[in-house]
Amino acid sequence: MKPYVICLMHSSLDGRTHPSRWRPKGAGTDWFEKIHDELGGDAWVIGRVTGSEFAKGQPYPATVMKLPRENWFARRDAKTYGVVLDAQGKIGWGRSDIGGDPIVVVLTEGVPDSHLAGLRGEGVSYIFAGQSELDLALAVDILSRELGVKRLLVEGGGVANGAFLRAGLIDEFNLILSPAIDGASGAPFVFSSTEADSDKRAPITAMTLESTRELGGGVLLLRYLIKNDPQAVSR
Numbered sequence: 024m025k026p027y028v029i030c031l032m033h034s035s036l037d038g039r040t041h042p043s044r045w046r047p048k049g050a051g052t053d054w055f056e057k058i059h060d061e062l063g064g065d066a067w068v069i070g071r072v073t074g075s076e077f078a079k080g081q082p083y084p085a086t087v088m089k090l091p092r093e094n095w096f097a098r099r100d101a102k103t104y105g106v107v108l109d110a111q112g113k114i115g116w117g118r119s120d121i122g123g124d125p126i127v128v129v130l131t132e133g134v135p136d137s138h139l140a141g142l143r144g145e146g147v148s149y150i151f152a153g154q155s156e157l158d159l160a161l162a163v164d165i166l167s168r169e170l171g172v173k174r175l176l177v178e179g180g181g182v183a184n185g186a187f188l189r190a191g192l193i194d195e196f197n198l199i200l201s202p203a204i205d206g207a208s209g210a211p212f213v214f215s216s217t218e219a220d221s222d223k224r225a226p227i228t229a230m231t232l233e234s235t236r237e238l239g240g241g242v243l244l245l246r247y248l249i250k251n252d253p254q255a256v257s258r
């Protein structure tokens with residue numbers, strides 16, 4: 024069964040997501056982890072660019088090992104998992120967890136054997152969701168079946184969020200909105216896309232404002248329920 028998928032993001036009033044660029048500075052930037060904990064996900068997922076910010080290692084060395092393209096789990100007993108989309112296997116981790124949550128990398132089958140060997144050597148779990156491009160519906164299905172994930176938090180960056188949105192997988196959107204402005208070009212947005220996906224639209228048929236919560240200091244938490252066209256969702 025598909026997990027319940029919640030996108031959680033924190034942005035300025037103009038939808039930008041790098042607080043260091045916001046003015047005034049420090050406008051409610053301490054709320055993200057608090058709301059993350061409140062939402063109580065079994066797993067959270069981020070994209071490759073965001074995942075790279077947590078990496079401590081280098082690309083893995085070449086190997087003569089041949090490894091099957093099968094899901095591999097270092098742990099199955101965690102309370103929460105940190106899931107990272109890394110389709111081509113670019114991240115050398117140098118660690119096996121983020122904040123105590125075991126890492127699970129989502130790969131395509133075209134990654135080199137050296138990368139799989141490196142992940143295994145560091146105790147980093149991985150799953151395969153597609154041959155050359157990620158199938159996010161398959162990925163969340165595997166997380167449900169293999170790790171019992173029932174509640175998944177999608178937490179960026181914008182390209183990853185946008186991919187989940189266009190796949191029709193997001194059931195709920197929680198936006199922490201700070202009284203600040205970025206106002207310049209080049210900053211990432213809450214939802215974005217690659218050039219290849221720029222013409223694709225999300226299969227959203229309705230969004231309902233479920234609640235508005237004042238967090239203090241002019242910061243709002245907006246909770247929207249999302250209805251997707253079931254015929255446009257592949258799983």
